[in-house]
Amino acid sequence: MxxxxxxxxxxxxxxxxxxxxxxxxxxxxxxxxxxLVIVGDRILSIGDPVTDPLVRxxxxxxYFVATLAxxxxxxxxxxxxxNRKLPAFPWLGWSALHIGFGVALGALAAxxxxxxxxxxxxxxxxxxxxxxxxxxxxxxxxxAVGSVMGAVVGGLQAVVLRKAARGVGAWIGWSTVxxxxxxxxxLAVAFYMAHAAxxxxxxxxxxxxxxxxxxxxxxxxxxxxxxxxxxxx
Numbered sequence: 001m002x003x004x005x006x007x008x009x010x011x012x013x014x015x016x017x018x019x020x021x022x023x024x025x026x027x028x029x030x031x032x033x034x035x036l037v038i039v040g041d042r043i044l045s046i047g048d049p050v051t052d053p054l055v056r057x058x059x060x061x062x063y064f065v066a067t068l069a070x071x072x073x074x075x076x077x078x079x080x081x082x083n084r085k086l087p088a089f090p091w092l093g094w095s096a097l098h099i100g101f102g103v104a105l106g107a108l109a110a111x112x113x114x115x116x117x118x119x120x121x122x123x124x125x126x127x128x129x130x131x132x133x134x135x136x137x138x139x140x141x142x143x144a145v146g147s148v149m150g151a152v153v154g155g156l157q158a159v160v161l162r163k164a165a166r167g168v169g170a171w172i173g174w175s176t177v178x179x180x181x182x183x184x185x186x187l188a189v190a191f192y193m194a195h196a197a198x199x200x201x202x203x204x205x206x207x208x209x210x211x212x213x214x215x216x217x218x219x220x221x222x223x224x225x226x227x228x229x230x231x232x233x
Contacts, residue, residue, distance in 0.1 A: 015085045019227050022077040023220035029073050030216070031209045033066045038205050060113040064106035071102030086164045086232050093160040101153075142183045150179015167229040174226035178219040185215025 040059065075098035083089040154175020158168035189211050 015081065015227060016224055018081040018084055019078075019224065020217075020220055022081040023217060026070075026074040026077045027213045027216040027220075030070050031213050033070050034209050034212070035205065037063060037066060056114060060110035063109040063113050067106035067109045068099070068102035071098050071105065074098060082161075082227070082230070085227075085230055086161075088164040088233065090160050090163045093163065094157075097156055097160055139184075139187060142187045143180050146179040146181075146183020146186075147176050148179070150182070151176040153179070161230070164233055166231040166233060167226075170229040171226045174223050178222045181219045181222055182215055185211055185218075188215075 040062065072095075075095055079089060079091060079094050083091075151172060154172045157175070158171045161171060162168045189208055
């Protein structure tokens, strides 16, 4: 149960340090899970068209479970940090919300495995647009999508948090900003992979995970004002 990870309010480090620590651990869990999945892809050649459908189905199930487990870990860690400031932290609603996120993202991850036909270690050549206008449009679109996703996720979290906290309006606003940061991180990953040489190596995979890790951490720092604005009801 996620509720077993609750901390006594006011105990331990400050909420800011607890928040950053929780996000760092969660980001590390996501990175470790991502690397394990990459290794599994290489060993099993998941993207090879001749891969046994049963092997592909098992890999899809692993993707789903790994993604769900990552979101459960995230909910537990972040919830534990927020519980330090909010005595009546809504564990049930918070847990259910992030399990829902995990199921949705896990299903998407599993679908990518089932539909992937790129041999392991191979990068699909991608022609980067040379027009500055097109590049600007891509970045603008990414920022727009990131802001909307951040607002939606932050809004859903705020609905849960408002049962135990005041100041959730700032949570939605800063979540929108954090969504933009994450979107820019994903764009950086996409641009990097598009320029990657054929035959992707471990170094490029590590760069991919590092960008995702630091993007998550920057997003966590962006959320600090929202965390500080929360007040227990």
